Amino acid sequence: xxxxxxxxxxxxxxxxxxxxxxxxxxxxxxxxxxxxxxxxxxxxxxxxxxxxxxxxxxxxxxxxxxxxxxxxxxxxxxxxxxxxxxxxxxxxxxxxxxxxxxxxxxxxxxxxxxxxxxxxxxxxxxxxxxxxxxxxxxxxxxxxxxxxxxxxxxxxxxxxxxxxxxxxxxxxxxxxxxxxxxxxxxxxxxxxxxxxxxxxxxxxxxxxxxxxxxxxxxxxxxxxxxxxxxxxxxxxxxxxxxxxxxxxxxxxxxxxxxxxxxxxxxxxxxxxxxxxxxxxxxxxxxxxxxxxxxxxxxxxxxxxxxxxxxxxxxxxxxxxxxxxxxxxxxxxxxxxxxxxxxxxxxxxxxxxxxxxxxxxxxxxxxxxxxxxxxxxxxxxxxxxxxxxxxxxxxxxxxxxxxxxxxxxxxxxxxxxxxxxxxxxxxxxxxxxxxxxxxxxxxxxxxxxxxxxxxxxxxxxxxxxxxxxxxxxxxxxxxxxxxxxxxxxxxxxxxxxxxxxxx
Amino acid sequence: xxxxxxxxxxxxxxxxxxxxxxxxxxxxxxxxxxxxxxxxxxxxxxxxxxxxxxxxxxxxxxxxxxxxxxxxxxxxxxxxxxxxxxxxxxxxxxxxxxxxxxxxxxxxxxxxxxxxxxxxxxxxxxxxxxxxxxxxxxxx
Numbered sequence: 001x002x003x004x005x006x007x008x009x010x011x012x013x014x015x016x017x018x019x020x021x022x023x024x025x026x027x028x029x030x031x032x033x034x035x036x037x038x039x040x041x042x043x044x045x046x047x048x049x050x051x052x053x054x055x056x057x058x059x060x061x062x063x064x065x066x067x068x069x070x071x072x073x074x075x076x077x078x079x080x081x082x083x084x085x086x087x088x089x090x091x092x093x094x095x096x097x098x099x100x101x102x103x104x105x106x107x108x109x110x111x112x113x114x115x116x117x118x119x120x121x122x123x124x125x126x127x128x129x130x131x132x133x134x135x136x137x138x139x140x141x142x143x144x145x146x147x148x149x150x151x152x153x154x155x156x157x158x159x160x161x162x163x164x165x166x167x168x169x170x171x172x173x174x175x176x177x178x179x180x181x182x183x184x185x186x187x188x189x190x191x192x193x194x195x196x197x198x199x200x201x202x203x204x205x206x207x208x209x210x211x212x213x214x215x216x217x218x219x220x221x222x223x224x225x226x227x228x229x230x231x232x233x234x235x236x237x238x239x240x241x242x243x244x245x246x247x248x249x250x251x252x253x254x255x256x257x258x259x260x261x262x263x264x265x266x267x268x269x270x271x272x273x274x275x276x277x278x279x280x281x282x283x284x285x286x287x288x289x290x291x292x293x294x295x296x297x298x299x300x301x302x303x304x305x306x307x308x309x310x311x312x313x314x315x316x317x318x319x320x321x322x323x324x325x326x327x328x329x330x331x332x333x334x335x336x337x338x339x340x341x342x343x344x345x346x347x348x349x350x351x352x353x354x355x356x357x358x359x360x361x362x363x364x365x366x367x368x369x370x371x372x373x374x375x376x377x378x379x380x381x382x383x384x385x386x387x388x389x390x391x392x393x394x395x396x397x398x399x400x401x402x403x404x405x406x407x408x409x410x411x412x413x414x415x416x417x418x419x420x421x422x423x424x425x426x427x428x429x430x431x432x433x434x435x436x437x438x439x440x441x442x443x444x445x446x447x448x449x450x451x452x453x454x455x456x457x458x459x460x461x462x463x464x465x466x467x468x469x470x471x472x473x474x475x476x477x478x479x480x481x482x483x484x485x486x487x488x489x490x491x492x493x494x495x496x497x498x499x500x501x502x
Numbered sequence: 503x504x505x506x507x508x509x510x511x512x513x514x515x516x517x518x519x520x521x522x523x524x525x526x527x528x529x530x531x532x533x534x535x536x537x538x539x540x541x542x543x544x545x546x547x548x549x550x551x552x553x554x555x556x557x558x559x560x561x562x563x564x565x566x567x568x569x570x571x572x573x574x575x576x577x578x579x580x581x582x583x584x585x586x587x588x589x590x591x592x593x594x595x596x597x598x599x600x601x602x603x604x605x606x607x608x609x610x611x612x613x614x615x616x617x618x619x620x621x622x623x624x625x626x627x628x629x630x631x632x633x634x635x636x637x638x639x640x641x642x
Contacts, residue, residue: 002592002593003587003592003593006583006593010580010583010584010593013576013580014577014580016573016576017573017574017576017577017580020569020570020573021570021573021574058592058593059592060592060593060594061592061593061594061595061596062591062592062595107569110573
């Protein structure tokens, strides 16, 4: 059983090695594609096992928890692993069209697969220090991807990105050290009991705040988000899509995990802070986007504002809110990655990403326009798309708590999101191209265009699918939220109290 | 660096460092040492050689590209983790065998997957540190 937990991490690693060894020929991209399909199958098997058995845990190297490294998958971890594999496959297909041979020779596919392995590892690990290691794996790989190609703008973005992320990791690592000093364990399930037993709960709250800052930088919440819009618009589009879809969500996931499993001793203090951080994140993100005129910068600021909704789901800390948070997480990864992929096609067609210098897409490429509408309006929360249900759950949760201010801001930010999306629509799609270029699809050679369009169509179909048939997804999120709020199964499975099928 | 003393001394030093790195790798299971520190010492050996004779010669002495070495190392380390699937143990569980002698304690050789993993780590560290050093050396 524990092998199911290993394959989603091991396959991308093995793929990375093979893709690197064959980086000079055309084999690299096919190896990457095959590896991504393999990861998707492995994560699908993991998901089906989790649906069947509940929480699954595996003790690596056969050292029992809390001493060894535990991999553990509950509903939340499993769905994150599946969605990572889906995003990975989508961007791997997209990269077959977009990424030039020059970047492939520098090891693009290897770095990409290592990034996927790092993200998957972070979702599956049940050990805090191991989580730190996965963060480092992600950081190294993402830094490599960010500066690959070595243009001036990329290096500038890379320095900001890596400096701020290193600070976050440092705070996180100090928090781990203090927590270990206080409790003598780093296994997350074991920590739940150990932290509750600490006499001086004030110290625990201090450490909790360190974790909030560390993960907050990763998740790009207010006021720690400034590295994100400074860097996400520089790398190739496949890279920024996978960054936008997955990287910040690892921070959100880590927050969700730690602040439901371990740091629940002083919810009135920690989660209250998180509520206002979330609201400010939502508002500043969406206002920042309103001031931008670059396609990818607008989308980058929108990542921040949407992160606010997810952390709000955690901060409100009711079953309905957490359910909304989980649903939001999944919906947003699909939608956001797709929007960046569309931006890539738009850039190839019109020659730029600055909205003032492009246009005419609706007239010349109506299909692309239709495919943009789906994720864009899903992001803004239009029914019947997936974003509607995500926002609906969060808003319902805040109404249920009679937190009217939060409800007001959640709705207002949705409205302002529509403003930004219609701005992109009006400037990139509706108005004629300022240079009189007609961005017809044939401007991109078919060998590049087809792999770039497949993932866009696929992800848009998923957005519509979740929107039209939300029932199973909502139910899934409900069970997931219940598991997060009362993690007895999680703790018992990891510590070996609850027996598992061999 | 053009000092004759340094380049003559470097040859002996490199040989010593490489032998020492293997020694560290092998004693690593129960005593201080192991793949990581062994790989670092071997990398130091190649860096000394690089400083004395230049990157081209050092790369020729390594015979394969350091990046490929690191990648193969990663593959070896990963593969050693998968051996335990054959014996029904979780990922990365160490598998031990013994050859010669009557029992494990008196065996002549004790092949095991833990050492294979350490060799993988050794290659990863050696490859990545040497490729980093090459990149710095070549740019200056």
